[in-house]
Amino acid sequence: MPLDFWFSPWVLGLLGLCIGSFLNVVVYRLPLRMELEWLSDSGEFLQDEAMLARTLQPDAKRKAEIGAFGKRLVADCQAHPAPGLARPRSRCPSCGHLITWYENIPVLSWLMLKARCSACKTRISARYPLVEAATGALFAAVAWQFGATPATAVYCLAIALLLAAALIDLDTTLLPDTLTFPIAGLGLLAAWMGWTAVSLPHAALGLMFGYFSLWSVATLFKLLRGRQGMAEGDFRLLAGLGALLGWQQLLPIILLSSAVGALVGGYMVLVKSHNREVPIPFGPYLAGGGLAALFFGQLLLALMLPTLLPQ
Numbered sequence: 001m002p003l004d005f006w007f008s009p010w011v012l013g014l015l016g017l018c019i020g021s022f023l024n025v026v027v028y029r030l031p032l033r034m035e036l037e038w039l040s041d042s043g044e045f046l047q048d049e050a051m052l053a054r055t056l057q058p059d060a061k062r063k064a065e066i067g068a069f070g071k072r073l074v075a076d077c078q079a080h081p082a083p084g085l086a087r088p089r090s091r092c093p094s095c096g097h098l099i100t101w102y103e104n105i106p107v108l109s110w111l112m113l114k115a116r117c118s119a120c121k122t123r124i125s126a127r128y129p130l131v132e133a134a135t136g137a138l139f140a141a142v143a144w145q146f147g148a149t150p151a152t153a154v155y156c157l158a159i160a161l162l163l164a165a166a167l168i169d170l171d172t173t174l175l176p177d178t179l180t181f182p183i184a185g186l187g188l189l190a191a192w193m194g195w196t197a198v199s200l201p202h203a204a205l206g207l208m209f210g211y212f213s214l215w216s217v218a219t220l221f222k223l224l225r226g227r228q229g230m231a232e233g234d235f236r237l238l239a240g241l242g243a244l245l246g247w248q249q250l251l252p253i254i255l256l257s258s259a260v261g262a263l264v265g266g267y268m269v270l271v272k273s274h275n276r277e278v279p280i281p282f283g284p285y286l287a288g289g290g291l292a293a294l295f296f297g298q299l300l301l302a303l304m305l306p307t308l309l310p311q
């Protein structure tokens, strides 16, 4: 088979549907794995007598209580083993019905099952087929725009990481380093190998400016308002996007994600009476801005620069 076949929008679109199905599993299981690991580590930490002596300096009775609690926490975690990312096979979260291969075909199965579990008839969220369809469409769009080049492989991989990071942030407000660091690594590697149009200095500057631009905004916000607006994960995600797309694209990404984020945030607070003290995850907006810059970066820059620079 010629390379053009494997990198055609049809083939990559179908691959994207399957990757999207896997992303749905990752989005559910990766934060669960992280949280169980933290709980287990906390249990181990509570049993560290030297640490307790340095910090709380509890009396013997209190020390024994804390240690016993830590021990129970570790035992609880061992009773709830974290699922692997690829195995075991998925089950219905309501009735535990093991999902068969023909109930696991991207988009089609959800339509054929009429959005209900075949065993217990509990509704299956429309988000699953939407994530699959979006991944398929984005992979096809990358193939369409970049053709049979290494850039297509780089951007498809980056899109998978971005989508998983954005959805996990939306669900849990966590932005795992296991997803944001690979985006940065992939960007630097692609620039170094000449796989994308971004040069290595531009990728390296993108990494640094991406991190420190958001870090300075967040630090300033914290000084002025006395609370955390954005977190470390957001800085790392924008650093990854800067490394992947080059420092020039940071401007459209930041402007787009802040504008859309402010609109949605305002809507949530005013219309949905969202508590303004509860942070709204910023990762999905950064990821959306990154996708816009990936496909329309040159156009966005051409539109934005003349309005920002004096004539």
Ligand SMILES: [Zn+2]
Pocket (backbone or CB within 6 Å): 092, 093, 094, 095, 096, 097, 117, 118, 119, 120, 121, 122
């Ligand atoms: Zn069920």
